[in-house]
Amino acid sequence: xxxxxxxxxxxxxxxxxxxxxxxxxxxxxxxxxxxxxxxxxxxxxxxxxxxxxxxxxxxxxxxxxxxxxxxxxxxxxxxxxxxxxxxxxxxxxxxxxxxxxxxxxxxxxxxxxxxxxxxxxxxxxxxxxxxxxxxxxxxxxxxxxxxxxxxxxxxxxxxxxxxxxxxxxxxxxxxxxxxxxxxxxxxxxxxxxxxxxxxxxxxxxxxxxxxxxxxxxxxxxxxxxxxxxxxxxxxxxxxxxxxxxxxxxxxxxxxxxxxxxxxxxxxxxxxxxxxxxxxxxxxxxxxxxxxxxxxxxxxxxxxxxxxxxxxxxxxxxxx
Amino acid sequence: xxxxxxxxxxxxxxxxxxxxxxxxxxxxxxxxxxxxxxxxxxxxxxxxxxxxxxxxxxxxxxxxxxxxxxxxxxxxxxxxxxxxxxxxxxxxxxxxxxxxxxxxxxxxxxxxxxxxxxxxxxxxxxxxxxxxxxxxxxxxxxxxxxxxxxxxxxxxxxxxxxxxxxxxxxxxxxxxxxxxxxxxxxxxxxxxxxxxxxxxxxxxxxxxxxxxxxxxxxxxxxxxxxxxxxxxxxxxxxxxxxxxxxxxxxxxxxxxxxxxxxxxxxxxxxx
Numbered sequence: 001x002x003x004x005x006x007x008x009x010x011x012x013x014x015x016x017x018x019x020x021x022x023x024x025x026x027x028x029x030x031x032x033x034x035x036x037x038x039x040x041x042x043x044x045x046x047x048x049x050x051x052x053x054x055x056x057x058x059x060x061x062x063x064x065x066x067x068x069x070x071x072x073x074x075x076x077x078x079x080x081x082x083x084x085x086x087x088x089x090x091x092x093x094x095x096x097x098x099x100x101x102x103x104x105x106x107x108x109x110x111x112x113x114x115x116x117x118x119x120x121x122x123x124x125x126x127x128x129x130x131x132x133x134x135x136x137x138x139x140x141x142x143x144x145x146x147x148x149x150x151x152x153x154x155x156x157x158x159x160x161x162x163x164x165x166x167x168x169x170x171x172x173x174x175x176x177x178x179x180x181x182x183x184x185x186x187x188x189x190x191x192x193x194x195x196x197x198x199x200x201x202x203x204x205x206x207x208x209x210x211x212x213x214x215x216x217x218x219x220x221x222x223x224x225x226x227x228x229x230x231x232x233x234x235x236x237x238x239x240x241x242x243x244x245x246x247x248x249x250x251x252x253x254x255x256x257x258x259x260x261x262x263x264x265x266x267x268x269x270x271x272x273x274x275x276x277x278x279x280x281x282x283x284x285x286x287x288x289x290x291x292x293x294x295x296x297x298x299x300x301x302x303x304x305x306x307x308x309x310x311x312x313x314x315x316x317x318x319x
Numbered sequence: 320x321x322x323x324x325x326x327x328x329x330x331x332x333x334x335x336x337x338x339x340x341x342x343x344x345x346x347x348x349x350x351x352x353x354x355x356x357x358x359x360x361x362x363x364x365x366x367x368x369x370x371x372x373x374x375x376x377x378x379x380x381x382x383x384x385x386x387x388x389x390x391x392x393x394x395x396x397x398x399x400x401x402x403x404x405x406x407x408x409x410x411x412x413x414x415x416x417x418x419x420x421x422x423x424x425x426x427x428x429x430x431x432x433x434x435x436x437x438x439x440x441x442x443x444x445x446x447x448x449x450x451x452x453x454x455x456x457x458x459x460x461x462x463x464x465x466x467x468x469x470x471x472x473x474x475x476x477x478x479x480x481x482x483x484x485x486x487x488x489x490x491x492x493x494x495x496x497x498x499x500x501x502x503x504x505x506x507x508x509x510x511x512x513x514x515x516x517x518x519x520x521x522x523x524x525x526x527x528x529x530x531x532x533x534x535x536x537x538x539x540x541x542x543x544x545x546x547x548x549x550x551x552x553x554x555x556x557x558x559x560x561x562x563x564x565x566x567x568x569x570x571x572x573x574x575x576x577x578x579x580x581x582x583x584x585x586x587x588x589x590x
């Protein structure tokens with residue numbers, strides 16, 4: 001409260017200076033604190049995209065929930081996808097608080113998703129045609145998510161940092177769930193091994209894209225400088241991608257699987273993984289909702305939204 | 320699979336017990352499957368989280384009941400859940416019915432009113448059974464019922480809240496709910512049925528009689544119905560047939576094709 005009164009007596013410039021000092025000192029910014037518009041807008045974009053990606057991310061796995069091949073796997077994947085929806089809910093609540101001063105609500109987030117203004121993560125535009133893909137999503141997509149989210153655990157925005165803490169803890173279970181599916185397949189019959197290898201081949205490029213382009217020169221825009229400036233994250237996209245390689249390439253190879261990139265190797269002198277760049281033009285197209293499954297999944301989400309319109313109206317009446 | 324020592328038992332006792340376990344397991348299994356099709360399609364995100372949690376519990380209960388069957392020598396739990404053809408399944412037909420027109424991956428025109436009514440009425444019936452089974456003469460089932468019953472408290476609260484809220488909303492919601500209620504009445508006797516060995520089940524004190532359980536169901540629903548101005552019907556129907564006797568509709572065949580799609584590519588493989 002004293003902070004609010006104090007801020008009211010300051011010029012915008014002074015407020016900005018005070019704000020920067022706070023985040024540089026490692027203080028957490030809370031929903032009702034003063035923050036520069038650029039910070040607010042960056043967070044809204046980042047967190048609503050993260051939240052909606054969790055929700056859209058449930059859809060490729062949803063395909064496999066009813067089909068999971070044993071009771072144990074059925075229970076595992078049901079729990080996993082439920083967690084993802086829970087993360088989506090948690091994050092949308094964080095985004096809603098940030099949007100409140102702008103007079104925007106969750107309805108706006110949904111509308112923005114349907115109109116294409118709000119993007120969701122590139123990996124969730126891809127096809128998941130086999131049970132191997134269901135395992136691979138848990139193992140490597142969630143594995144990549146852990147790496148990029150751990151990078152923001154100390155984010156200057158308190159509500160996001162706290163949400164991420166819980167999300168990361170659950171993602172670790174997801175990666176284990178995915179790894180267990182993959183191990184069973186990799187140690188299984190020839191058909192099962194082929195299933196995993198094909199899933200790896202299919203997802204490799206999308207996994208490279210997951211971390212985003214190394215810099216703005218690749219795709220024209222990049223928010224990573226702003227998010228680093230405001231202490232929302234610490235590492236660059238490329239650093240995260242390298243961390244992913246270091247953690248997962250040895251594991252993929254140890255299962256007797258191969259990577260669909262013959263140039264891939266670790267340069268010991270420079271201490272970096274050398275790899276074939278994904279097609280970044282394709283990336284731009286995918287996140288513009290022109291990926292292989294973008295339209296289908298948006299359509300599914302939209303159908304459910306329209307079919308349940310009467311329920312939301314009934315609930316509003318009851319309020 | 321863990322092996323459990325089952326004491327030798329009277330043949331008639333065992334066959335009645337097994338017939339009940341199949342009903343319990345198959346009911347939960349198919350309804351949890353229908354619940355899993357709703358994933359990502361519920362009216363709002365909070366509901367998606369809650370509903371999928373309930374479906375997961377329900378699938379867990381099915382797994383417990385299949386395990387009890389397996390302990391009695393009926394075979395592997397995953398084979399019991401995935402491989403058995405429709406004609407030997409003992410779930411009530413009401414629970415296998417599709418959520419609505421369309422497919423869970425394409426143009427699902429799912430009916431939330433039907434979901435609420437079917438689940439609420441079913442969970443209450445399941446609750447009545449579990450309460451009774453806590454005193455079952457078959458200890459392993461009494462123990463399972465105790466565990467299941469604890470989770471049902473939340474399931475029941477959840478569906479009751481939806482039921483009352485939508486019934487009281489009036490207008491389109493009320494109309495949709497009443498339509499759904501009539502559909503559910505038409506086949507609800509199938510849910511309350513204990514199958515062809517119902518009498519033996521009561522005689523062996525495995526569970527109370529069908530009539531007693533039906534009375535308890537009505538008794539617990541009556542105050543809720545009164546609060547939303549809904550009349551309790553005298554009788555319920557089995558319009559689509561008696562699932563307890565292995566009679567089923569095409570909806571179940573279609574569901575089985577989906578839920579065993581991966582399993583049947585190699586039932587012997589480890590997944």
